Amino acid sequence: MSDVSAVAGDHLRSFIERIERLEEEKKTIADDIKDVYAEAKGNGFDTKVLRKIISIRKQDQNERQEQEAILDLYLQALGMGPDMPDE
Amino acid sequence: MSDVSAVAGDHLRSFIERIERLEEEKKTIADDIKDVYAEAKGNGFDTKVLRKIISIRKQDQNERQEQEAILDLYLQALGMGPDMPDE
Amino acid sequence: MSDVSAVAGDHLRSFIERIERLEEEKKTIADDIKDVYAEAKGNGFDTKVLRKIISIRKQDQNERQEQEAILDLYLQALGMGPDMPDE
């Protein structure tokens, strides 16, 4: 293999390893989440309802963020951007 | 609210918070992964190929695990469970 | 109802009926599969092992297909797409 290919290969390998490492961490956390759901279920909570609650709360967050974003747009349009109050 | 409800409510709240905390961590890692892909792309690697490589490597792992699983099943079927070799 | 709506409605109805018809056929086959598993079980075969074998054979197929897919990707990446060899 030529040197440039070798270097590119190492580079590629490095990217792959970084991604696979992160994927593993992600999986660990996903498993943790499952465990918490299982624990909640063991304590008598209905998993389905629990998931619903969490999804609703997430939607609410998104909505709040969108509304803040819109507000920021308005403020910017009025020359009153949040980061530059006295420009 | 009666005391038992209050306690259950606190319990529920606790589960929700734990899950939401973990979901946040998961999202952080997912974003990290995206960043790595973007960086690789910036270094001239084809994202599609990269993803394919990683997916195949993951499949290889699964395959190996499946084969181990079926070996265990065979052993069990033969009355030779892995933990109790000479029962 | 206006004519266009009526036409659209008939069209929609037609799609729905086609899908539901196919879903029924699919269910019939799924039931057939169950029957075969049951028959195998009645003949002394361990269903779990049977399912595992079939799942591994399916994975092998997928694996082969994936490897072909990545080969195609490599060839494309090298400007050697299968359909346009000397472009």
Add this chain to the structure above:
Amino acid sequence: MSDVSAVAGDHLRSFIERIERLEEEKKTIADDIKDVYAEAKGNGFDTKVLRKIISIRKQDQNERQEQEAILDLYLQALGMGPDMPDE
């Protein structure tokens, strides 16, 4: 391989082939369903809505079947089974 094993092996093989054959048919139909959805989409129908309609209709069917089943139970309890009116 002993004769009994050989026979069992053939038997097993036969079950596997029957199941795999049926799985293929099932997949073919599943693909057909996808095609119909795609065609509907190409005709301006919203796939998501379409799926919702079909799922609701399926639920309705299930409910109707349950109600009929309950009715049958009542009739049986009254000695008025549907298939054997004058037993």
Add this chain to the structure above:
DNA sequence: CACTGGAAAATGCCGC
């Protein structure tokens, strides 16, 4: 910005 492909979630099924 619509579409495809892949990840995540929900549902249903089987065995205990």
Add this chain to the structure above:
DNA sequence: GCGGCATTTTCCAGTG
């Protein structure tokens, strides 16, 4: 009847 597992469906990001 329930828990675990497989399948299915839904959702979302990436791509062209």
